[in-house]
Amino acid sequence: EAQVTQNPRYLITVTGKKLTVTCSQNMNHEYMSWYRQDPGLGLRQIYYSMNVEVTDKGDVPEGYKVSRKEKRNFPLILESPSPNQTSLYFCASSERVRQGINYNEQFFGPGTRLTVL
Amino acid sequence: GENVEQHPSTLSVQEGDSAVIKCTYSDSASNYFPWYKQELGKRPQLIIDIRSNVGEKKDQRIAVTLNKTAKHFSLHITETQPEDSAVYFCAAIWANYGQNFVFGPGTRLSVLP
Numbered sequence: 155e156a157q158v159t160q161n162p163r164y165l166i167t168v169t170g171k172k173l174t175v176t177c178s179q180n181m182n183h184e185y186m187s188w189y190r191q192d193p194g195l196g197l198r199q200i201y202y203s204m205n206v207e208v209t210d211k212g213d214v215p216e217g218y219k220v221s222r223k224e225k226r227n228f229p230l231i232l233e234s235p236s237p238n239q240t241s242l243y244f245c246a247s248s249e250r251v252r253q254g255i256n257y258n259e260q261f262f263g264p265g266t267r268l269t270v271l
Numbered sequence: 272g273e274n275v276e277q278h279p280s281t282l283s284v285q286e287g288d289s290a291v292i293k294c295t296y297s298d299s300a301s302n303y304f305p306w307y308k309q310e311l312g313k314r315p316q317l318i319i320d321i322r323s324n325v326g327e328k329k330d331q332r333i334a335v336t337l338n339k340t341a342k343h344f345s346l347h348i349t350e351t352q353p354e355d356s357a358v359y360f361c362a363a364i365w366a367n368y369g370q371n372f373v374f375g376p377g378t379r380l381s382v383l384p
Binding site: 185187189194195196197198200202204210212213244257259260262263264265 | 315316
């Protein structure tokens with residue numbers, strides 16, 4: 155089954171304790187992205203990746219890191235989480251970007267609800 | 272950078288009526304405008320999209336219109352049904368450069384039986 159998976163689905167942690175949220179897709183998609191969703195603010199893009207070893211900042215990258223060492227995986231790293239990073243996080247992927255043009259549907263993972271105390 | 276506004280933030284309609292959600296964007300270079308639907312507790316899913324070289328697109332009960340001059344686009348749902356109740360997000364991107372998706376804040380649609 156074609157899908158985007160995220161782990162963990164729920165996480166409660168404390169300020170300053172490094173954590174990683176994993177994202178994996180089995181659709182051979184080149185483009186992957188991370189979003190955070192907060193009430194009244196919609197989905198805000200954190201980082202995205204056009205391909206392996208190619209990543210770029212979205213609108214709210216502060217406090218986050220990503221890596222894209224393999225095509226299928228795109229982990230989100232919080233080196234020193236703070237309470238303002240409490241949010242619902244979504245990973246998404248879409249098909250190959252042809253000649254820099256991306257009109258492709260994004261497929262979202264199930265979400266990770268993170269609480270930082 | 273791009274900024275997307277979306278109105279209304281909440282919308283209640285009677286079953287069978289039409290619903291319209293409007294979005295405006297700031298960057299005239301944006302050329303791709305998708306709409307995503309998010310049911311309660313679930314992930315967003317694409318329902319329709321439009322490119323800047325098209326003024327209108329329709330898929331059964333849903334349609335999207337785009338006015339590039341005014342920099343706004345709208346989602347139209349006709350003959351609404353209870354299963355249309357969800358949060359709807361519009362987005363705008365300049366698909367030819369980078370892939371920075373900017374979403375609107377969302378509209379919570381409630382279809383009352």
